[in-house]
Amino acid sequence: MDKRVANTIALAVLWVAAGITVFVLFAIIGYVFVNGIGVISPRFIFTWPHGVAAVGGIWPTIVSSVYVTTLAMLIVTPIAILAAVYLAEYAVQGRLVSTIRFAADSLASVPSIVMGLFGLALFVEAAGFGFSMLSAALALSFLMLPIVMRTTEEAIRAVPRFIRWGSYGLGATKWQTVSKIVLPAATPRIVTGIVLAAGRAVGETAVVIYTMGQAINLPRTPLDSGRPMTVHLYLLAMEGINLRAAYGTALLLMVMILFFNLGARWISRRYRKV
Amino acid sequence: MAEVHQHHEHVTTGPEKITVKNLDFFYGDFHALTKVSVGIAANAVTAFIGPSGCGKSTFLRTINRMNDLIPGTRVAGKVLLDGQDIYAPGVDPVDLRRRVGMIFQQPNPFPMSIYDNVAYGPRLHGAKKRAELDEIVQKSLERANLWKEVKDILPRGGLTLSGGQQQRLCIARVLAVQPEVLLMDEPCSAIDPASVQKVEDLMAELKHRYTIIIVTHNMQQAARVSDFTAFFLQETMGEPAVLVEFDRTSVVFTSPSDKRTEDYITGRFG
Numbered sequence: 001m002d003k004r005v006a007n008t009i010a011l012a013v014l015w016v017a018a019g020i021t022v023f024v025l026f027a028i029i030g031y032v033f034v035n036g037i038g039v040i041s042p043r044f045i046f047t048w049p050h051g052v053a054a055v056g057g058i059w060p061t062i063v064s065s066v067y068v069t070t071l072a073m074l075i076v077t078p079i080a081i082l083a084a085v086y087l088a089e090y091a092v093q094g095r096l097v098s099t100i101r102f103a104a105d106s107l108a109s110v111p112s113i114v115m116g117l118f119g120l121a122l123f124v125e126a127a128g129f130g131f132s133m134l135s136a137a138l139a140l141s142f143l144m145l146p147i148v149m150r151t152t153e154e155a156i157r158a159v160p161r162f163i164r165w166g167s168y169g170l171g172a173t174k175w176q177t178v179s180k181i182v183l184p185a186a187t188p189r190i191v192t193g194i195v196l197a198a199g200r201a202v203g204e205t206a207v208v209i210y211t212m213g214q215a216i217n218l219p220r221t222p223l224d225s226g227r228p229m230t231v232h233l234y235l236l237a238m239e240g241i242n243l244r245a246a247y248g249t250a251l252l253l254m255v256m257i258l259f260f261n262l263g264a265r266w267i268s269r270r271y272r273k274v
Numbered sequence: 275m276a277e278v279h280q281h282h283e284h285v286t287t288g289p290e291k292i293t294v295k296n297l298d299f300f301y302g303d304f305h306a307l308t309k310v311s312v313g314i315a316a317n318a319v320t321a322f323i324g325p326s327g328c329g330k331s332t333f334l335r336t337i338n339r340m341n342d343l344i345p346g347t348r349v350a351g352k353v354l355l356d357g358q359d360i361y362a363p364g365v366d367p368v369d370l371r372r373r374v375g376m377i378f379q380q381p382n383p384f385p386m387s388i389y390d391n392v393a394y395g396p397r398l399h400g401a402k403k404r405a406e407l408d409e410i411v412q413k414s415l416e417r418a419n420l421w422k423e424v425k426d427i428l429p430r431g432g433l434t435l436s437g438g439q440q441q442r443l444c445i446a447r448v449l450a451v452q453p454e455v456l457l458m459d460e461p462c463s464a465i466d467p468a469s470v471q472k473v474e475d476l477m478a479e480l481k482h483r484y485t486i487i488i489v490t491h492n493m494q495q496a497a498r499v500s501d502f503t504a505f506f507l508q509e510t511m512g513e514p515a516v517l518v519e520f521d522r523t524s525v526v527f528t529s530p531s532d533k534r535t536e537d538y539i540t541g542r543f544g
Contacts, residue, residue: 165376
């Protein structure tokens with residue numbers, strides 16, 4: 001075959017493959033947008049659902065989702081950062097460290113339904129937290145931990161050696177260098193990782209369905225149960241209760257995750273110059 | 275194995291700040307330097323020259339134990355600072371590095387304000403009072419010939435300065451911890467020519483207070499700024515580098531006693 005023809009064909013195939021990816025994304029967003037936009041209103045966002053058909057708004061589910069995600073972030077962030085600092089700065093690089101890293105990567109690939117089941121057994125039942133924000137946040141933190149830990153570790157490693165050496169050269173100890181120079185320099189990328197993990201948590205269904213409960217409830221203490229947006233969406237659609245509200249919830253959920261992703265991009269760009 | 279010439283015995287160096295005796299250096303299995311013995315004069319500029327890979331930067335980093343930060347490195351021999359072995363057990367490299375400051379090839383201000391860059395070291399070592407820090411910051415920037423340029427923009431980020439200003443900021447940052455020795459690892463190779471002039475002028479002023487060692491690729495620079503010159507060379511790949519010649523700069527550049535030094539400074543290799 002003529003090599004120019006082969007080149008043209010290859011280009012066309014690549015273009016189609018790329019085109020399909022973009023098309024699928026826009027098809028999903030467009031479909032949800034068209035079906036959901038009619039429902040969205042301040043009333044939909046800020047009022048409670050009522051009746052068997054769950055008409056009205058979805059306010060308690062938004063609060064539940066935000067509540068559990070915030071709580072999970074608070075649990076994950078310190079543990080993930082300390083673990084990453086240990087792995088990147090202190091641990092002697094060797095078999096133990098590669099094992100920890102492999103464990104983290106494996107943890108990230110555990111199916112979320114399994115994580116939910118585990119959360120149910122451990123937090124809801126064994127620990128006695130019941131269906132609650134706390135149980136769900138702890139289970140979600142298992143999901144977020146490897147993401148935040150690995151991005152933090154990479155962020156720490158990305159801080160150039162010559163900046164650390166500047167600090168050591170002034171008579172700084174390792175901890176002074178890590179806490180005053182390395183972590184601040186790595187912060188934008190660490191925050192990006194946390195925000196992306198939070199976006200993942202907001203959209204998670206399988207984990208929370210087993211750990212938070214399903215009651216429509218405005219959570220106050222961490223031991224209150226609730227129903228997050230994803231579970232609300234699942235129940236409305238699966239049981240054909242109120243498809244319009246399901247699409248409205250789906251659209252809001254996507255908008256929230258979009259904001260998380262845009263926020264992560266904004267943070268990493270805003271601070272890249274420093 | 276290269277023959278090692280050591281001419282420093284008959285060099286009058288005045289009081290010696292640093293004395294190196296029979297130093298060998300290893301990166302894991304790689305033997306990088308062998309049998310380096312040299313005396314570094316106080317209040318003078320000593321230049322380390324030689325082709326790339328000759329171990330001059332490695333040797334420089336043995337003087338503040340910066341190589342300790344690279345896993346798998348090992349030192350044999352003695353490095354004496356004011357007569358005390360810095361590799362002796364019980365010597366804390368963290369304390370040593372405060373006395374032996376270092377300027378790097380790449381200007382490396384921290385991602386923080388100009389003021390905080392200079393105050394970083396003193397704060398590490400316990401200075402807290404604002405007035406005290408203000409004074410240290412001003413004095414250090416003055417000594418680094420940067421005060422006039424930055425006195426109105428101290429809260430601005432250190433990385434907003436030009437490359438040459440950044441390098442003088444890094445010098446000020448080191449001066450702020452009151453070191454006795456300044457190690458400069460190719461401090462001018464990443465900055466513009468006008469700034470090079472400023473840094474060189476600064477070295478001439480600073481040598482009255484500090485003992486300065488500069489690693490440079492630039493032989494004209496070594497000839498301009500230094501009082502003493504050490505020429506390092508790795509003659510065969512895989513073999514350790516050696517100190518070929520050490521003498522007054524005027525002697526090294528006009529009548530070197532080793533053929534290899536002459537070949538290098540006349541541009542026959544490297």
